[in-house]
Amino acid sequence: MDRQGSVVALMKAMGLSPEVMERVSRLWGKSAARNGGRTHLLLGHLLDTAAVAGQMWEGYLSAAFRRRLDEVSGGRGRLWFMWVCGIHDCGKACPAFQALDPTEAAPVLATGLTWGRLPTDRKKMWRHDVAGAALLRPRMASEWGSEEAAEWVWPLIAGHHGAFPSVGDIGPRHREVQGRGAAWEEAQRAVVDVFTRAVGFEDLADTRPTGVLRKAEQLALSGLIVMADWIASDSRHFTGLADAELISFGGARRRAEVAWERLGLRGGWQDLALPRHRLDPLIDRLGVQPRASQRELLERAWSMPVPGLMVAEAPMGEGKTKAALAAAEVLAARFGLGGVFVAMPTQATSDPMYEQVLDWVRTFDPALESQVALLHGRRRFNAWWRAIWDGKPRPDGDGCGCEDGTGPCGTGAAAVDDFGAIDEDDEYGMAPAEPSSAGQVAVPSADGPAHWFLGNKRGLLTSFAVGTVDHLLHAATRTRHVMLRFAGLAGKVVVVDEVHAADVYMRQFLVEALRWLGQAGVPVVLLSATLPPAQRQLFVDAYLSGVLGTADVHQPVPEPAGYPCVTVAYGAGGRAVAETSREAVPPWRESAPVELAWLPDIDPSGARVAQAVRESVADGGVALVVVNQVARAQAIYQELRDAGFDGSLHLLHARLCAAHRADRTAECLRLMGPHAGEDRPRRMVVIATQLAEQSFDVDADVLITDLAPTDLLLQRIGRLHRHSGTRRSVAHLVPRVLVTGVAAGRDGIPRFLRTSEKIYGEWSLLRAAALVMETAGPLVAGEEKNPRPGSDWSIPADVPSLVARAYGEAEICPAGWPEAESWERWRAEELKREGNAGGFLLCRQREWAFPTLEGLHYAGSRAATEEQLDAVVRDGAPTAEAVIVRRVPGGHRAYDGTWLGVHGEVDDDEVTDRLMGGTIRLPQGLSEAVQAELRPLPGWADRPWLRYQSALVLEEDGTRLLGANRVSYDDDLGLVVERL
Incomplete structure (x- = not known):
């Protein structure tokens, strides 16, 4: 270890007193009890996080977002990004955090950093994310000489545990928890100053941003801070350092480089080149002879002056999705985006689209297939996803076929969230990483998938993703870690297929998402064969309201010249623009x-x-x-x-x-x-x-x-x-x-x-x-x-007029x-559902124009689990899933007859696969009964894919009572529900 570059040497060079140096050198960031048995000092974690951010800048962030960070930092985007990611945990330098672990607290107390009686009510405890904002906000305002800059930066620190508080929440509720006296003030100041110097700035004043990110860009940046924090919190790659002499930024960079490589993390397109010819994305990339409607969409992607919204309406079977992928390539190359998210209406429609996107990304680079994620609860049953992400044989017979998941494709254990799974749901950042069931760290091949992205809330962070539209809607909900989901969208082109399928409740979240995407400069392509004109107008207004930063934009969309048609909307020179196809575009097939x-x-x-x-x-x-x-x-x-x-x-x-x-x-x-x-x-x-x-x-x-x-x-x-x-x-x-x-x-x-x-x-x-x-x-x-x-x-000639008349x-x-009477009832119900959705939307309309993230989680997080979140955006009770198991003499069998054992024991991955094939989604009317009556089998406790799955155990006669219903499963008919 290069002790000359250590933080101790830096503190000496800065002229800190021995007492302050000793105190800063004892502040802990990760306790031994929660960090693989080794204490990690606070400065070590801050520098690790900054070093990870440096890796993200080089190999993950989109060119567009790098440009924006350069613009707001006076050309020092990489350095400033590392600083803002690393400074996130400075609030751990306070009694409320340092007292959490008595063993770790003892050396801190020995330096003279003491505290009195701390409140025992955890709800009133001074959390370190809030403490960090309280510590930095006045210093930034003073030393930056700009309250405006401080006001948009402090929520990034305060929100890194998943929720953005209001400014009133960072006022001292109990002086003792923040740190009383000169010793604490000096130590807290030194932590910020030493870290800032170690990263490469002269002092805190030197970190002042020269511009302001828009609120949606702030949300994306906040998500990237969380990403850097979670990666740097993986104790298997960032082992604890309890000696400040061993901590340096050079050492942190080396650790980050190794961790980045071992985790297989990477971005998607890096500086994607423009196609040589305007139709190449369709002809050469997708192998299609362009139809008129496809040409129209692609031409619009070439001609739109800035990122914007495109709404493509064309008959069923016209080839809209391939045209959208071609347009996505052009938009990504022109505007510096790194990937694509394709949102589909259902799980069933996501699977074939996933395989289509796989074929498409391989034409750029075969290795990119390992960066295509399938986002829905049943992805395990998609053969291509299993082949790429779980090391199973490829459907085309090619590849290594690592059946047990221990070969170069990855590890079987990697399917669960074993990579830095800390800080997510623990209020104080004290939860340990879940140990791998295999007891080993996954080492992906150079071109293999990065299993870190399989963790909870991380799927959208992959470069290319296909999944249900719910994942887009989740990024528009006022829930914890919404910034992580939004960060996964901000560097991509977003394609939403069958956009008409969103009902009035889901549409509220779609409209909210479009506002945020518009403000973040994310190109969006909406596809539909049967879109009512009022919805087209609604989507255009939502996107433009984001672009212009106001909630009440209405930019009339001209009547299309015909069907198919393409509508585009963008902001130019501070004004809204909405255009549609000027000439009739002939459909592929004659009507x-x-x-x-x-x-x-x-x-x-x-x-x-x-x-x-x-x-x-x-x-x-x-x-x-x-x-x-x-x-x-x-x-x-x-x-x-x-x-x-x-x-x-x-x-x-x-x-x-x-x-x-x-x-x-x-x-x-x-x-x-x-x-x-x-x-x-x-x-x-x-x-x-x-x-x-x-x-x-x-x-x-x-x-x-x-x-x-x-x-x-x-x-x-x-x-x-x-x-x-x-x-x-x-x-x-x-x-x-x-x-x-x-x-x-x-x-x-x-x-x-x-x-x-x-x-x-x-x-x-x-x-x-x-x-x-x-x-x-x-x-x-x-x-x-x-x-x-x-x-x-x-x-298809009559489609637009029929839809327009139906909803006119x-x-x-x-x-x-x-x-008339039915319309009154229908409208009342629609308004009621709109209101129900409003309670979960990410931002209240009257606060849309607010310039910062302060107070975004004004009413707290309304959903705690993925299942609850699905219900939030789908307007219903959480859907219930269970695995069908048949009770037989002496034990249990899977739905297909595979023997499981007395308590449902599963011996290997192959049996797990066969058993999981019996996963079934139960009607919403059975949700309460499922939660009350169904549990995993005891033999599933050590199986990552099964330990949280409820078992629908059918008795020997093939039925069981579930609430007030008798249910059975017929191999031909499926689940049969009989009301008793």
């Missing part, structure tokens, strides 16, 4: 008539639907049935199966266990997808719920669907005649839709399935029924079908229908 007819039926048994299915494919063909309720889908399937349906029959819904759902989805895509070819069966029926509504790339000859709101109905129609070149019989040359789930009531007023009305509300169903009726004719009681000759919608203000229902 074609789609015949609509009624199939009146609200019988839950589905017998009429099953009969219509048989008739529709009597002479061959592929039928897709989409219904609004799992039990109805199960009933229709059972009716066809029990009647001996002669053909390929499939059932797909959300109450299938993970393995069955994945297998069936893959099989449907194989038989009905774009590459089906000769595999396409002569006669096939798929009965599905809303899972088949979007991002399900299949091609059906005929669609039978429950009535749904118009935009969703059109999404379902988008599965009809989707792929060119598909061979069809003469009977199916014209796409045909039978609309069911509705029946004629009194005075011709439609009656709906109770489930449909509960999900969607009466108003949107009435409007959809009225639009269908214009072509299919009136509902007639007692008739199975009554199509009107020549009745059709022209798809003009009445469209026949006289006598309760349209």
Whole structure:
């Protein structure tokens, strides 16, 4: 160790008195009890964190964010970034923290740094994050000569444990906890000054920023501070140093370099080069012959003068997602972004998109595939994710196939959060890192994945990520460590597919996210086939309000020239700009008539639907049935199966266990997808719920669907005649839709399935029924079908007008229908849900223009766990998951019959995989019963993937009571719930 560069030598050079040097040299930052048995001095941790920040600057931060830090620091962005990350824990130099561990406190007391009686109520204890802000704020204001600079920097220190307090919260509540007397004042001042000099500044005054980051940029910076802190808190890479003579910034840099390499951390695109030709991202990178709508989106990405919002509206199957990836490459190269996050509406739609993004990033560099994360709770069942992140055999047969996870691809233990998992949920930063179940530190290969990113709240920090839109919405909630999530978005291009799928509650968080992303200068691409004009305007206004820093921007979006269309919005010269396609863009496919007819039926048994299915494919063909309720889908399937349906029959819904759902989805895509070819069966029926509504790339000859709101109905129609070149019989040359789930009531007023009305509300169903009726004719009681000759919608040409009319203000229902009354009820419910969401939004509207993060967590954090957070953005009780286990004589078996042992013991990873294939999501109505009655099996305690998973143990008869329900699992039907 180079003692000449130690902090002790530096303190001598600074002329500190021996007493102050001794006190500073005894202040501890990590206790031996919580740090692998070795004390780590406070100055050592501050310098470790600064050194990690230096590694992040070189190998992780986007060029755009580096530029901004350079701009606000007078060209010293790297140095200032290291300083602000390292200074975060200076507040540990106070009695409230130093007294937490009696063993560590003894040497501190021996130096003369004493304290009296401290409060025992932890809620009133002076936390070190708040103490740091209280310590620095007056010094920065005085020595920087700028209160404005101090006011945006101090919340970065105060918020590093996940929440930003108000300025009133950092006032001294109890003088003793902050440190009373000259000895404490001198020691606290010396900690800041010594660290500041060690990093490379002359003094605290020299650290003054010359500019101000915008509030959203401050939030991203705060997340990066947390990231640096967590990495530097991993005692396996940053062992404790209890001798100040051994602490130096040079030593910290060497430790950080080794840790960075061993953890396999890296950024994504580093100074991505511009494509040589404007269409290369589509032609060379994605291998597509550009369609007009794809060219339009890509051209907009080239021409937009600054980062902004792009809204691409195009028919189903038009290739919007590939165009969005191409646009993302151009935006990243032009504006210095390092990666992409693609947000999908569901877990089911995320998996195929993950594989598409994998293929795409490999074209830049095959090694980049190890930086693509899949963000949802069932990613373990995606074969490609397992191959890359868990060391399993690759689906294409290539790679090492480290079955036990001990080879160069990574370690089996790395799947759990074993990397610096401290400070996250412990109020005082005293929680220890969770030991690895393997007892070893993962050593990834040079090109392997960085398992550190698998930790809780860190997924978005990977360079490339695909996941459910919830992860974007989480970054707009007033919850702990929201800054970490936002930091993962700030260096990327954000793509949101099927953006129309967000309901009014989720839309509040989407709008909030767009505000913050706009202010952070993050390019966003929104994709939809059926976006109501009012939502387009809402999204544009939200993004521009962020750009301009005010809450009430309204920039009218011009009426598009046609469909497809692209809308762009950005700020230029302090003003808002919103433009749309100036000329009509021809769709890929010519519009074609789609015949609509009624199939009146609200019988839950589905017998009429099953009969219509048989008739529709009597002479061959592929039928897709989409219904609004799992039990109805199960009933229709059972009716066809029990009647001996002669053909390929499939059932797909959300109450299938993970393995069955994945297998069936893959099989449907194989038989009905774009590459089906000769595999396409002569006669096939798929009965599905809303899972088949979007991002399900299949091609059906005929669609039978429950009535749904118009935009969703059109999404379902988008599965009809989707792929060119598909061979069809003469009977199916014209796409045909039978609309069911509705029946004629009194005075011709439609009656709906109770489930449909509960999900969607009466108003949107009435409007959809009225639009269908214009072509299919009136509902007639007692008739199975009554199509009107020549009745059709022209798809895709009619899509924009149908959606606009469905959600417009003009009445469209026949006289006598309760349209006005249902609208009043619908609007009241929408306003109620908007209000419910408001309590969880990251920032109150009246505070949006505030320039700093001070007081952001004004009402505290409202969600503690990932499950609770999912419920926050999805407007419902937390979803409950369990693993299906069957009780048998002498022990238990997995859903597929794999033996587990008397207490559910699992011997190896292969058995764990098979068991986890039985993971099932239970209906929300069972959530309370699940929490009250289900627990992990005792034999799962030492298995990282299982120890927190509830077991749904089915008795020997295949059933069990759960609350007021009897549940069972049928390999064909999935979970069956019977209300007692």
